[in-house]
Amino acid sequence: MQYIPNLIFLIILVLGVGFFIKNIKKLLRNIRLGKDIDRSDNRPVRWRNMAKIALGQYKMVTRPVSGILHVVVYIGFIIINIEVLEIIMDGLFGTHRIFGFLGGLYNFLIGSFEILAFLVFVAVVVFWLRRNVIRIKRFLSPEMKGWPKMDGNLILYFEMVLMTLFLVMNATDYQLQLNGAAHYASGDGIVGAFPVSQYLLPLFNGLSDSALILIERSAWWVHIIGIFVFLNYLYYSKHLHILLAFPNTWYAKLKPKGELDNLQSVTDEVMLMMDPNADPFAAPADGAEETGDPEKFGASDVTDLNWVQLMNAYSCTECGRCTSECPANQTGKKLSPRKVMMDTRDRLEEVGKNIEANGSFKEDGKQLLDDYITKEELWACTTCNACTEACPISIDPLSIIMEMRRYMVMEESSAPTDLNNAMTNIENNGAPWPFNQMDRANWINES
Amino acid sequence: MSEALRVPTMAEYMAQGKKPEVLFWVGCAGSFDDRAKKITKAFARILNKANVDFAVLGAEESCTGDPAKRAGNEFLFQMQAVTNIEVLNAYEIKKVVTACPHCFNTLKNEYPALGGNYEVVHHTTFLKSLLEDGRLTVEGGKFKGKRITFHDPCYLGRANNVYEAPRDLLRKLEVELVEMRKCKSKGLCCGAGGAQMFKEPEPGNKDVNVERTEQALETKPEIIAAGCPFCNTMMTDGVKNKEKEDSIEVMDIAEMIASAQEL
Numbered sequence: 143m144q145y146i147p148n149l150i151f152l153i154i155l156v157l158g159v160g161f162f163i164k165n166i167k168k169l170l171r172n173i174r175l176g177k178d179i180d181r182s183d184n185r186p187v188r189w190r191n192m193a194k195i196a197l198g199q200y201k202m203v204t205r206p207v208s209g210i211l212h213v214v215v216y217i218g219f220i221i222i223n224i225e226v227l228e229i230i231m232d233g234l235f236g237t238h239r240i241f242g243f244l245g246g247l248y249n250f251l252i253g254s255f256e257i258l259a260f261l262v263f264v265a266v267v268v269f270w271l272r273r274n275v276i277r278i279k280r281f282l283s284p285e286m287k288g289w290p291k292m293d294g295n296l297i298l299y300f301e302m303v304l305m306t307l308f309l310v311m312n313a314t315d316y317q318l319q320l321n322g323a324a325h326y327a328s329g330d331g332i333v334g335a336f337p338v339s340q341y342l343l344p345l346f347n348g349l350s351d352s353a354l355i356l357i358e359r360s361a362w363w364v365h366i367i368g369i370f371v372f373l374n375y376l377y378y379s380k381h382l383h384i385l386l387a388f389p390n391t392w393y394a395k396l397k398p399k400g401e402l403d404n405l406q407s408v409t410d411e412v413m414l415m416m417d418p419n420a421d422p423f424a425a426p427a428d429g430a431e432e433t434g435d436p437e438k439f440g441a442s443d444v445t446d447l448n449w450v451q452l453m454n455a456y457s458c459t460e461c462g463r464c465t466s467e468c469p470a471n472q473t474g475k476k477l478s479p480r481k482v483m484m485d486t487r488d489r490l491e492e493v494g495k496n497i498e499a500n501g502s503f504k505e506d507g508k509q510l511l512d513d514y515i516t517k518e519e520l521w522a523c524t525t526c527n528a529c530t531e532a533c534p535i536s537i538d539p540l541s542i543i544m545e546m547r548r549y550m551v552m553e554e555s556s557a558p559t560d561l562n563n564a565m566t567n568i569e570n571n572g573a574p575w576p577f578n579q580m581d582r583a584n585w586i587n588e589s
Numbered sequence: 590m591s592e593a594l595r596v597p598t599m600a601e602y603m604a605q606g607k608k609p610e611v612l613f614w615v616g617c618a619g620s621f622d623d624r625a626k627k628i629t630k631a632f633a634r635i636l637n638k639a640n641v642d643f644a645v646l647g648a649e650e651s652c653t654g655d656p657a658k659r660a661g662n663e664f665l666f667q668m669q670a671v672t673n674i675e676v677l678n679a680y681e682i683k684k685v686v687t688a689c690p691h692c693f694n695t696l697k698n699e700y701p702a703l704g705g706n707y708e709v710v711h712h713t714t715f716l717k718s719l720l721e722d723g724r725l726t727v728e729g730g731k732f733k734g735k736r737i738t739f740h741d742p743c744y745l746g747r748a749n750n751v752y753e754a755p756r757d758l759l760r761k762l763e764v765e766l767v768e769m770r771k772c773k774s775k776g777l778c779c780g781a782g783g784a785q786m787f788k789e790p791e792p793g794n795k796d797v798n799v800e801r802t803e804q805a806l807e808t809k810p811e812i813i814a815a816g817c818p819f820c821n822t823m824m825t826d827g828v829k830n831k832e833k834e835d836s837i838e839v840m841d842i843a844e845m846i847a848s849a850q851e852l
Contacts, residue, residue: 400748401698404670405663409703412667416675440661469778469801474794522791525659525783526743531774547661561660564787569665572651573617574787582615583647585626586596586633 144236151233151366158370165377169456172494176449181393188392191536196391201534205463208272211265215301218262219384222308225255229366238325239315242333253335256312260338263305270298280462283471285481290460293379300372307365313339314346314358323351386457387535393450394536399527402544407437440548443509444490447545454537455487464529464539470522477522479529479539485514486542511546520546521558594630595637598647599680609644611715612682614696616689617652618818624825625818631847632688632712638852639725643686649676653695660784667703670695674705688712688843690744690817691782697749711745713755713816713842720761729763730849737764738810739842740801740824741776742817755816758842762849767808777801779823786819802827806837813839 181188194200199216203209231240241248273281273294281294316336318326346354376382383390414420441447444455464479465471471478489510497503511517523543530538550556557565564574572579602609613636618625636643654669677685685707687693697709710718719725739759745751752773759766771777780790780797790796802824805813813828815821818841825839840848 398694398698398749400694400744402658404667404699404702408663408667411664412671415668416671439663467775469780469797470791470793472777473780473790473797473800475791477791518791521788522793523783524743524778524780524785524797526778527747528743528775528778531747544659544661547659548663549661551661552664557660557662558788560788561784564784565657565660565662565665568652568654568657568669572669573621574652574656575617575621577621579651580648582620582650583596583598583645585615585620585629586594586645588626 148234148236154367154370155230155233158373162373162376165374168494169377169382171497172490173449173452173456175445175490175493176447176452177445179448179450181395181450184396187396188394191394191396192388192392195534195536196387199534201536204534208269208461211268214258214261214265215269218258218265221258222255222262224251225308226366226369229362233366238328239333242328248333249335252312253337256309256336256338259305259308263302266298266301266305270295270302273298280466283462283465283478283480285478285484286460286462290380290484293381294460296375297379297381300368300375304365304368304372307361307368309339309342311358311361311365312336313342314354314361316340317343317346317349318351318354318358321351321354323355380458380460383457383459383535386453390453390457391536393453395538395541399530402541405439405548407439438549439552440550441542441545442511442549442553444486444493445503446549447486447542451538451542451545452486452490454539454542455483455490457535458483458487458537459535460484461534463532463534464537467528467532469524469526469528475519475522476516477519479543481519482515482539482542483537486510489514511549515546517550517556520550523547592637594633596633597644599644599649599682600647602644603680608681610642611684611686612677612680613643613645614653614685614687614689614692615645615650616687616692616818618822619688620650622818622822624822628688628818628821628841628843631841631852632843634847634852635716635719635725635843635850638850639719641719641724646676646680653692653700655691655695656784656787658695658699659782660787666699670700670703670705674700674703677705677707682707684708684710686710686712686715688816688818688841690742690748691819694744694748711749711751711754711816713745713758714751716843716846717754717757720758727758727761727846728849729761730851732812732845732849733763735764735811736767736809737812737814738767738769738805738808739772739814739816740769740779740805740820741773742815742820743776743778743782745816746776747774755814755842758846759814762845764812767810769804769808771804777804779817779820779827781819781823786822796827796830798823798827799830802831806831806833810837812845813837814842814845815839816842 199213202212228239228241232238272278312334313336315326316339319332346357376385438446444452458480460480462480468477468479493503496506520543523540525540527540530540567574567576571577599612613633615629619629651673652669653673654666657669658666685696687696690711693709693711696707716725720727737759739755741752756766777800778797779801805824813824815824821839821841828834828837828839
């Protein structure tokens with residue numbers, strides 16, 4: 143009988159971790175729906191970028207207020223997780239503060255966790271105020287209505303509750319140790335240091351040991367179950383960035399921001415056209431493999447994007463720094479780089495669910511273009527790279543916009559008329575305006 | 590102004606069996622747009638003054654393909670690129686200077702994969718190197734002490750990390766350089782990039798160039814300095830929109846240097 147709590151804990155642990163692994167597999171399957179792209183060059187630079195941007199939060203602090211608050215929550219999250227290790231061990235073995243034998247070091251650690259928990263709580267409250275009371279503009283965009291807004295707040299509530307439970311757990315534990323309660327008190331004096339939770343003691347004044355134990359155990363259980371729930375909430379939330387920020391910065395584009403890739407399928411065609419020896423009527427060489435359908439130009443759906451772009455979509459935490467820097471968005475156009483990422487993820491999730499339901503993808507009459515991202519949004523982009531510069535984890539919304547423009551122009555011929563005129567001019571007379579190419583040097587002799 | 594411009598073409602150089610030290614890639618705006626042509630001439634005058642051995646392609650130059658590529662027409666872009674590369678490679682061009690950041694970006698970053706490998710520099714970087722080599726001297730002249738803000742072209746700044754060359758030139762002109770709230774890597778686009786120059790903007794509540802001009806006006810400048818013919822047009826229109834064209838000029842840095850030297 144006495145092992146029942148340990149057993150229940152084990153079951154919760156296995157369920158929590160198992161369900162999480164299942165979701166991660168789903169995530170990887172969806173990301174792999176993207177086209178292949180080789181981003182394994184320059185590994186030292188990639189590691190450095192990951193260390194600087196993801197681990198070091200280098201781009202977060204370019205906006206000092208949200209940046210520093212984020213660093214507090216980030217450090218708190220990582221360090222307090224050391225305590226989760228102890229909680230899991232205690233849960234499995236029914237021990238009380240199993241690392242207590244570390245003595246002074248243990249007290250230092252628990253003390254630091256408490257201070258961090260308090261700071262995290264404060265930072266999270268400020269985050270909540272920024273979203274709901276100060277109402278910062280980038281949290282009020284049209285794409286942030288409904289679930290995305292609730293998602294953002296839910297994460298904050300989760301963190302507030304977890305930090306409160308952690309401190310309540312410590313406070314009651316401390317009181318029980320002071321009372322000399324069995325299982326809690328040890329012969330070597332107080333285990334742990336409680337620089338924050340000691341101030342909560344008056345709340346529990348006069349409670350019996352059994353009442354204290356009830357509160358301590360409840361806080362302990364709800365805290366650890368809450369952590370497992372939160373872990374599994376990640377996949378359904380924008381909060382995946384806590385994991386994906388790392389690969390996302392590692393696989394980010396290293397070339398100059400201004401450089402767009404040259405489509406190889408187009409290069410092949412162009413080189414054939416430019417080759418004076420090419421025979422346009424030549425039959426395929428004997429034994430040549432059937433090459434299949436010609437490749438689609440650009441992207442109209444998520445499966446036309448590459449896997450890094452799809453990972454970008456899952457990594458986006460909807461902070462909106464990209465959108466707030468976007469010249470089109472600032473001047474009231476519909477384009478929002480954040481929405482491009484959110485739409486890509488939503489459509490990818492839809493495609494993933496379709497595959498789960500039907501074994502393989504069954505045509506659903508929908509696509510990313512038009513059904514999620516409109517042409518009006520895509521044509522408003524100035525390709526200025528303000529979004530890619532602003533993103534704290536190196537997401538590249540511009541590359542998705544460009545792929546979709548390529549589809550609109552090369553597959554649909556649906557460019558705005560003005561652009562078609564400019565392109566016709568380039569084709570005919572080598573300039574976007576209707577000037578004769580032979581007049582190109584006239585400026586030299588004009589006064 | 591009195592001296593005639595000396596602007597030889599590559600064909601002329603070839604006929605004489607000579608090669609210039611640098612090719613001046615003029616670009617479509619620099620060749621045809623009346624405002625941008627002034628920048629082209631100012632830069633050519635400086636090159637003459639510094640005795641730079643340069644040439645242009647003239648009628649053999651064609652659009653780099655940048656607006657086509659950014660509009661999504663990869664096919665047209667690559668046709669332009671491959672044709673231009675054939676011309677450039679036939680002349681065995683090694684170094685290219687251009688006053689257009691869009692040409693600069695495309696030639697520098699997107700031509701190599703198609704077989705066009707050149708050292709490509711923006712004219713502000715080139716002018717800076719002329720100063721450093723002592724081939725050109727710049728004094729403030731009429732710009733000394735003037736309050737000037739610099740608008741970063743996206744395709745020079747964020748796209749290629751060139752922020753200091755234009756500013757160094759302005760410092761040489763002994764101006765009072767004031768930065769906008771949004772500058773360098775955080776600079777706001779003028780609204781022309783990504784082929785927007787050639788189409789009407791989507792519905793919104795303001796034009797991008799007006800927003801950017803307002804940011805520039807916050808610094809109370811006498812001159813808004815630019816380094817891109819498209820930014821120049823957009824900012825000039827913005828200043829007109831704000832009815833400030835009598836008190837605020839929009840000038841390319843090359844024009845300022847030429848003007849300070851009374852070229």
